[in-house]
Structures are given as C-alpha cells and as structure tokens.
Amino acid sequence: MKNVERAISNVLRIGVLASIGLILVGILVTFAHHPSYLVTPGDLDRLTHPGAAVPRTVGDVLRDAAALQGHAIVALGLLVLIATPLARVLVSIFAFRAERDRTYVLITSLVLLLLLLSFALGGILG
C-alpha cells in the first residue's frame, strides 16, 4: 500500500506544481502585454463578463499558449489541474497492479471507466 500512496502523492504533486507555475507565468505575461490592466478600472468588466477571451478547446489553448498569449498559458495551467485527478486514477490502477491487488485494480478501473463515460455523456448532453 505504501507504494500506491507514494505514487498517487507524486502524481498530484507534479500536477499541482506544473499548474501553479503555468498560471503564474500566464498572469505575468497577461499584465506585461496589457500594462493598462494595472491602472484602468474599466478593463475589469470586459475580463469577467461574457465576451471575455475564453478558450473552449484544447487545440485553441495549445495554439495560443505557443503564441505566448497570457490567457492561454493560464488556461493551459487550468487544463493540467483538471487532468490531475484523472491521472491519479490512472496511476492508482498501475500501482495496485504492481501490488498484485486484483480487487482494487478492478474497482479503480471501473471508476476510470465511469469517469470517462460521464465525461463523454456530458460532452453530448452539455
């Protein structure tokens, strides 16, 4: 069980640190590109209401982040954060397998399957 705990803790740590790093860099880049954000109160409404620059696909995020757009780098950090719990489910399957714990390999695989199913259903229905 110790190895399972260590594996999960490590996956989470990597995900958390990577997303903090990306989000902070993205915020700095945003302010560097838009110095007026530091002083102009009027800009805020545009950023926090419908019509704000909100990427919707992974492709958009990757393309704009590669072009060093601040909001896309932040979005990339958020995607890493969202993917972290899924990664920890995946890693726990392998960790339980390494422990030869078949019951829990089965349970964890089922959880992953249910998650992917709900993600797919959400994509169709949402």
Added chain:
Amino acid sequence: MTPLVFVLLAFLVSVAAGTLGALLGLGGGLLLIPALTLWFHVDIRYAIGASIVSVIATSSGAAVTYVRDRLTNLRVAMVLELATTTGAMTGAYLAGRVGSKALYIIFGVVMAYSAIMMFRKLGHEEDRPARRAPWADWLRLHSSYYDEALAREVPYKVSGTRIGLGLMYVAGIVSGLLGIGSGALKVPAMDLAMGLPLKVSAATSNFMIGVTAAASAGVYFMRGDIDPFVAGPVAVGVLLGAQAGVRLLGRLESRSIRIVFVLLLLWVSVQMLLKGARG
C-alpha cells in the same frame, strides 16, 4: 477596481476558501461563488466555472499531503467513488427533469439533520461500536492514522459499507443536480454511517471530490464557462490555502474541527432552505 487589484483580492479570498475546504473536506465553492459575484461582480457563469476549478484545486492540493501521511483512506475512497460517479451521472441526467425547488428543501432538511447528529457525537470522537462488517473486512477497509494533536497512532474499523455506498450515490446525485454540497454530505456519511474518524472522513472526502469535479470541469471548459482571468488566480490561491488547511487539520483536535463543520453545515442548510423557499 483595476484588473490587478481584482487578481490580488480574488487570490486572497481563494486562500481562505482553500484553507477551509482542505480542513473540512469541502470544495470551497460555498465561499467563493458569493464572494466572486457579490463583491467582484463576476458573471455567475464564470463564478461557477471558477468554483468547480477550486474544488479540484482543494482536492489535489490537500491530497498531496493527506495521501502521503495516510490520513486519506485510499481504499474507502476508491470503493465509494464507484457510487459518487454513478450518482453524478444520474444527477446530470435528472437535471432539468425534476424541480430543484423541492430538492433544495429536502437537502436543507437532510443537512440540518446531519448537523444535529454530528453535534451529538461531540466528545465521543473515539467511541466506535464494534459492529459486524463483512464487506469492510472483505474489502480490507480498516486502517489507522497518526493523529498529530493526540501524538499517537489511532486505529479504526470501518463498517456500514453498503449504507455508505447508498449515501454516496445520493451525494453524487445532489452534486450532479445542484452543483454543490457534495463534501457537505460525504463527510457526515463517513462520520456517522461508516464509523471513520472525523479527520479521516474530511481527508477522504477531500480526495474524492476532485475526481467528480474533474469530470464536470471538462464539460464546463468546453462550454466556455472557465474564464482564465477569473479561474487562474482562484486556482493558485486555493492550492496554496489548501496547504494551510492540511497543517491545521493535523494540529487541531477533532472536536474543534467537528464544531466548525457543524456550524458550516447549519449555515449551508439555511442557505438551501432559503433557496427552496424563494424558488
């Protein structure tokens, strides 16, 4: 308010939300959504998007330590996740098909009842009746954790696995349907029905909420509800706040955590009843 001031203030509020969330096993959206919409006038869609991100941030940020220090009961979490994910899917299916007004009232009452039952356990943290638990035996759910405040290892037996699964299914439906309250139902279910120590219940609930939230966050992202300018500072604040919450949970006595949890549960219950009454 300039965008810079917004980023700094949203960050600070999120640190508080992350601390409370990690300590109590909740998502922190209860605090964040009103703060973002009422104080900072963020559009409600983006506030909800940021709050779902904050649930994942609280969960992953705290679990790095909770899992390593064995406060999280991983086996209990994995087994119960079967029920919460199924429940969340049922909830998403039911959304729009059932009136949410009655639901708010039902769960407002359920939460008030849980708050009273949890309060009655105050001062009986370590009284655990020895019940027969064939499922928990077979699934090897019994464990122990090191309690920093007591400075010793606390062994515990898990029981009521099937009742726990049923309650988690319901908790999943509620979170899928109303988008809130999943941690507020998970912690009492583990504390009252399954006999887990309160700290283990909080840490395990914390661990579980991240997975369900991640599934819905994908959908919110594709819908364009996750605004990086709002969710970015919130995520970083919550991740850092969760570290503080983890330290607090270790050092505080279970009875103090129980009091804070009961008060918060009552507050949520009143909010839900008001929402149900107003429609």
